[in-house]
Amino acid sequence: MQNDLNILVVEADQTKAHEILEALKDGGWQNATVIASASALERILQQHDPDIILIDLANPDRDTLEHLCFVSNARKRPVAMFVDQTDEAMTQTAISAGLSAYVVNGLQKDRIKPVLETAIARFNVITKMQSELEAAKQALADRKTIDRAKGLLISARNISEDEAYSLLRKTAMDQGRKVIDVATALVTASELLQ
Amino acid sequence: MKMTPIHCGYLPLVDCAPLIIAQELRFAAEEGLDLQLMKQPSWSALRDRLAFGQIDFAHMLSPMPIAMSLGLGGVATRVDALMVLSVNGTVIGISADLERQMQQTGWTNSFDAPQATSRALFEASSRPLRIGVPFPFSMHRMLLETWLSQAPGYAQERIEIVTVPPPQMADAMREGALDMFCVGEPWGTVAVQHSGASLILPGSSIWACAPEKVLGVRHDWAAENNQTCQAMIRALSKATHWLDQPQNTPLATSILARSQHLDLPDHAIDPALTHQITTKLGQPPRQTDRFLRFYQSAANFPWLSQASWIADVLSDWHALENDQARQIARACFRSDLYRAALAPIGVDLPKTSEKVEGAMKAPTLTSSTMGQMILGPDEFFNGAVFDFSASDMPKN
Numbered sequence: 142m143q144n145d146l147n148i149l150v151v152e153a154d155q156t157k158a159h160e161i162l163e164a165l166k167d168g169g170w171q172n173a174t175v176i177a178s179a180s181a182l183e184r185i186l187q188q189h190d191p192d193i194i195l196i197d198l199a200n201p202d203r204d205t206l207e208h209l210c211f212v213s214n215a216r217k218r219p220v221a222m223f224v225d226q227t228d229e230a231m232t233q234t235a236i237s238a239g240l241s242a243y244v245v246n247g248l249q250k251d252r253i254k255p256v257l258e259t260a261i262a263r264f265n266v267i268t269k270m271q272s273e274l275e276a277a278k279q280a281l282a283d284r285k286t287i288d289r290a291k292g293l294l295i296s297a298r299n300i301s302e303d304e305a306y307s308l309l310r311k312t313a314m315d316q317g318r319k320v321i322d323v324a325t326a327l328v329t330a331s332e333l334l335q
Numbered sequence: 336m337k338m339t340p341i342h343c344g345y346l347p348l349v350d351c352a353p354l355i356i357a358q359e360l361r362f363a364a365e366e367g368l369d370l371q372l373m374k375q376p377s378w379s380a381l382r383d384r385l386a387f388g389q390i391d392f393a394h395m396l397s398p399m400p401i402a403m404s405l406g407l408g409g410v411a412t413r414v415d416a417l418m419v420l421s422v423n424g425t426v427i428g429i430s431a432d433l434e435r436q437m438q439q440t441g442w443t444n445s446f447d448a449p450q451a452t453s454r455a456l457f458e459a460s461s462r463p464l465r466i467g468v469p470f471p472f473s474m475h476r477m478l479l480e481t482w483l484s485q486a487p488g489y490a491q492e493r494i495e496i497v498t499v500p501p502p503q504m505a506d507a508m509r510e511g512a513l514d515m516f517c518v519g520e521p522w523g524t525v526a527v528q529h530s531g532a533s534l535i536l537p538g539s540s541i542w543a544c545a546p547e548k549v550l551g552v553r554h555d556w557a558a559e560n561n562q563t564c565q566a567m568i569r570a571l572s573k574a575t576h577w578l579d580q581p582q583n584t585p586l587a588t589s590i591l592a593r594s595q596h597l598d599l600p601d602h603a604i605d606p607a608l609t610h611q612i613t614t615k616l617g618q619p620p621r622q623t624d625r626f627l628r629f630y631q632s633a634a635n636f637p638w639l640s641q642a643s644w645i646a647d648v649l650s651d652w653h654a655l656e657n658d659q660a661r662q663i664a665r666a667c668f669r670s671d672l673y674r675a676a677l678a679p680i681g682v683d684l685p686k687t688s689e690k691v692e693g694a695m696k697a698p699t700l701t702s703s704t705m706g707q708m709i710l711g712p713d714e715f716f717n718g719a720v721f722d723f724s725a726s727d728m729p730k731n
Contacts, residue, residue: 180512201500203379208471208498211408232410236387241379 146252148173149191151182151202157267161195164263170256179205193253194243195260198236210243231257238264283321290324293331338369339563344381345372345394347597348501349520349607350421350548352587353629354394355594357574365573366566372596377500378470379409385551386410391560392567394420395551398645401664402472404554405646407653413554415669418568419641420548420575422634424607424627425475425538426523429456429515430508431531436460444533446614446621449482449540449716457488460514467499467507467516475517477648478541485717505530519547520607520627521599527616534614539625542693544632544713546641557672565676572677575629584608625712632698632710633685635673640689642668643723661723683708692721 148170152158158175165173176185179202186209194210196203231254235242238261244253287309294305309327313320345351354372357363363370373390375381382403385393387410400414429437433456434444442455456464468475476496483489499507501522507513509530516526517538526532538545550571557564577583588608592601606612607627611620628634646664650657670688678684683705695711702708 198380198383199376201376201502203377204470204500205498207379207408211471233387236383236389241383 146170146172146193146256147189147191148256149185149189149194150175151177151179151194151196151200151206153177153200160267161260161263164259165256168255168259170259178202179209182206182209192245192248193256195256196241196243197264198239198241203241206243235261239268240264283324286321286328287324290327293327337367338364339367339566340369340371341392341563341567342371342373342390343392343394344375344384344390345596346375346378346381347599348522349591349597349599349604350424350627351394351597352578352591352608353420353571353574355591355596356578356587357570359590359594360574360577362573362577363567363570366570368563368566368570370570374596378473382409385414385553386412388553388556391552391556391563393551395549396470396473396475397546397549397641398472398474398477398649399470400549400551400667401642401645402649404663404667405649405653405655405660407649408472413667414551415554415557415667415672416549416637416642417552417557417564417669418550418571418635418637418673419546420550420571420629420635422544422547422628423537423539423625424547425478425517425519425545426534426612427479427515427517427536427538428508428523428526428532428534430511430513431533432511433460433464433514434533434535444535444614446534446536446612446623447540449536450486452535453483453486454488456483456515457486457493460493463492464494464514465512466494466496467504467513467518468496469501469518470498472649474545474547475519475538477645478538478545479517481648482541482716505532508532521603524603524606524613527613531616534612537612537623537626539623541716542713543625543695543715544634544711546638547627549637554667557669561672564672568673568676569680572630572635572682575635578608579628579630579634633708636685636688637668637670637673638688638690638692639665639668639670640692640721640723644692644721647721678704681705685710689724692723693719694722 148165150158150161150173152161152175162173162175174189176182182205194206196206235257240260242257290309291302291305294300294308295302309320309323313323343354345354358370358372375384378396381393382399384390400416402408403412403414436459437455440455440458442451466479468479479496483494499513501518504516504518504522505526508516508526523534527534552564578587588601588604591597591604592599610623610626612623613620642664643661646660647657649655650660674684683703685708686702686704692713693715696714697712698709699711700707701710
């Protein structure tokens with residue numbers, strides 16, 4: 142029964158869009174479409190006439206979407222944010238996960254809720270993955286900088302790698318800064334002096 | 336002193352300056368507030384986060400608290416406007432193509448002639464004008480419709496107003512997706528620099544004292560945190576007073592440019608604060624009186640009559656019962672809290688909380704709580720006058 146819901150996902154990041162679409166397909170919703178930006182939205186709203194629109198809370202295109210939903214006559218059926226149709230706890234969870242959704246007024250609550258739950262779950266996974274990926278990238282970049290700073294100290298002061306690291310750590314402790322900040326300052330200064 | 340942490344959402348526009356100044360120059364700290372500014376990606380996101388208590392205060396478009404309280408768009412929540420953060424400061428611009436067509440009708444751009452300009456617009460364009468605004472519930476859209484609907488040749492189907500996020504406005508103009516826009520600074524200046532647009536009017540030429548941004552807060556939260564609200568009003572009153580001193584403008588520009596909150600270069604901030612607006616690339620800037628204002632002429636005062644004016648436009652758009660809409664809107668504009676916060680520290684305030692909108696063609700001496708103060712001008716481009724007290728309205 143739920144398969145006939147027409148779902149539109151507005152998401153510019155292809156990987157993320159794919160993830161959400163897959164989650165929806167796994168949940169049994171086959172009629173899900175992704176568009177990258179709101180610029181083509183007007184036409185797509187007319188073509189697809191979606192029952193539910195899912196969009197990242199932080200997506201700047203949301204204001205454009207709201208205008209089309211609430212104000213223009215692109216669609217005859219009124220649209221509401223899902224809070225009007227379901228419980229506030231659900232809305233809080235969605236907003237915390239960074240998801241906003243628009244549903245056609247009059248759509249039954251028990252048909253909306255599973256879609257949102259699926260999307261919220263996937264949004265949470267994606268957010269976690271993205272922050273882990275960011276953290277890993279950052280750690281790698283930090284290590285490269287610290288290695289370069291160690292290299293500079295080794296050749297300038299003729300000390301061992303362990304001694305170079307100890308020196309960085311001691312300086313950081315003395316100045317109440319992080320090792321990476323001291324290392325970055327050293328690398329920047331040496332680049333300027335070259 | 337124990338500091339009260341408060342979270343305030345904002346959009347990175349020049350007119351969020353009072354918030355940044357209140358934080359950087361410690362006006363908020365002096366009031367015992369640990370003011371945390373939280374940048375928001377869109378007006379919708381800012382509205383939702385305010386409604387769900389993720390932020391306490393918000394830098395909002397003046398019609399937003401009223402629209403939310405009326406249940407229009409998104410989450411229906413009672414939101415109050417504690418004060419006006421800025422008046423005016425918007426610009427209307429057109430594409431190079433449209434400008435050429437308008438010039439063929441004999442029009443020249445004086446940047447202060449709304450009626451001649453709207454006549455030329457409809458004469459020049461054979462197809463509907465596609466006009467970008469930042470949000471459906473914005474003073475931008477209200478000013479545009481007020482102005483264009485009075486023009487000879489106007490018909491509803493001759494304009495199409497769409498929402499385009501301000502940072503995308505210049506691109507939309509360059510790609511030909513828009514013929515025209517109304518936007519706050521720095522985005523008008525950016526459109527001139529990057530998409531060959533020309534600015535044809537400042538918003539202030541349509542309404543000389545239009546409330547542009549307000550400080551929004553949930554009605555229930557304001558009731559529970561009355562003292563915090565008053566402290567915030569005092570901090571922002573001091574910040575806006577500081578901002579409106581001409582000798583502070585250069586320092587204000589560099590504080591805003593250096594601030595991590597705005598992420599705009601000096602040359603994007605300057606025009607709004609110095610009121611020197613470059614309307615077309617390669618031309619000298621024009622001194623534009625009554626541009627973005629923060630404090631002078633009781634700019635911060637949340638006039639009940641301004642709320643009524645906004646309510647009337649919203650009633651018209653959404654076929655609401657007008658008296659009821661006005662009543663809800665007037666309850667949003669908290670002139671009572673504003674007075675309670677500022678009267679004890681000796682800020683001069685207007686005697687009444689209501690004025691006849693549009694009546695002042697020039698700066699006018701009026702009675703105030705401490706004697707006399709200068710208000711206005713607040714005229715409309717067509718001389719329209721709105722006397723809301725004349726109708727049968729409850730007084731707050």
